[in-house]
Amino acid sequence: MARKPFFGGNWKCNGTQESVDKLVKILNDAKDVDGSKIDVVVAPTLIHLAKVHESLRKDFHVSAQNFVAESGAYTGEVSVSMLKDIGLHYAIVGHSERRSLYHETDEVAAHKVKVAVDAGLTAIACIGETLQEREENKTNEVTTRQLQAYANVIKDWDKVVIAYEPVWAIGTGKVATPQQAQQVHADLREWLRKNVSEEVADKVRILYGGSVKGDNAEVLIKEKDIDGFLVGGASLTADFIKILKSGL
Numbered sequence: 001m002a003r004k005p006f007f008g009g010n011w012k013c014n015g016t017q018e019s020v021d022k023l024v025k026i027l028n029d030a031k032d033v034d035g036s037k038i039d040v041v042v043a044p045t046l047i048h049l050a051k052v053h054e055s056l057r058k059d060f061h062v063s064a065q066n067f068v069a070e071s072g073a074y075t076g077e078v079s080v081s082m083l084k085d086i087g088l089h090y091a092i093v094g095h096s097e098r099r100s101l102y103h104e105t106d107e108v109a110a111h112k113v114k115v116a117v118d119a120g121l122t123a124i125a126c127i128g129e130t131l132q133e134r135e136e137n138k139t140n141e142v143t144t145r146q147l148q149a150y151a152n153v154i155k156d157w158d159k160v161v162i163a164y165e166p167v168w169a170i171g172t173g174k175v176a177t178p179q180q181a182q183q184v185h186a187d188l189r190e191w192l193r194k195n196v197s198e199e200v201a202d203k204v205r206i207l208y209g210g211s212v213k214g215d216n217a218e219v220l221i222k223e224k225d226i227d228g229f230l231v232g233g234a235s236l237t238a239d240f241i242k243i244l245k246s247g248l
């Protein structure tokens with residue numbers, strides 16, 4: 001089954017009004033990238049979300065980086081209904097930085113996926129092992145445990161994209177080799193085949209994330225089970241356009 005390539009740009013906690021305007025212009029000017037052929041979704045900070053949503057070309061989309069389940073007495077947070085209210089369709093969930101810095105467990109991440117999907121958003125659900133876990137040969141154990149937590153609550157897999165982001169490759173310049181990434185993606189798809197369904201295993205997009213750049217995107221995306229990328233640092237620059245072109 002042909003899966004539509006998916007490219008996420010996770011801007012993390014970066015940007016000024018000026019740099020964000022420049023970045024949107026770079027995306028809007030990339031006329032040779034056709035958003036009907038690939039899914040392009042960028043995730044600005046909370047403070048830039050509405051502005052980017054308004055100014056970004058309409059064949060590209062905007063995602064939140066985080067949210068809480070309901071509006072109310074949650075100082076400093078934004079709720080899923082607020083994301084819906086401004087017209088967003090995507091949210092990143094379970095990123096390793098949220099897990100390590102804000103102590104989000106598998107269960108917290110899974111609950112957020114459920115909240116996002118129930119609200120009609122598409123969740124970009126992240127998983128990935130640390131360097132120590134990889135060195136202890138626990139990659140499969142850890143990633144399938146994280147995937148199981150999501151699978152426990154997901155009813156509509158059309159509203160989920162999985163992002164495999166090995167923690168040791170995030171922001172380190174140490175990209176997984178195409179073989180390393182493909183192996184994990186194939187194992188995840190096999191897990192979905194056995195534990196969810198053939199159909200879901202065939203259709204769910206599994207993205208790779210971790211030091212993806214214009215120079216390595218083309219070889220990575222040739223791998224059979226790599227359906228796109230979740231990009232951090234390079235999504236803040238024009239290099240992101242080169243990454244997008246690897247999917248065309």
Ligand SMILES: O=C(CO)COP(=O)(O)O
Pocket residue numbers: 010095165169170171172173209210211212230231232233234
């Ligand atoms: O964490 C990432 C995307 O969510 C990847 O970040 P880098 O592309 O900067 O390694």
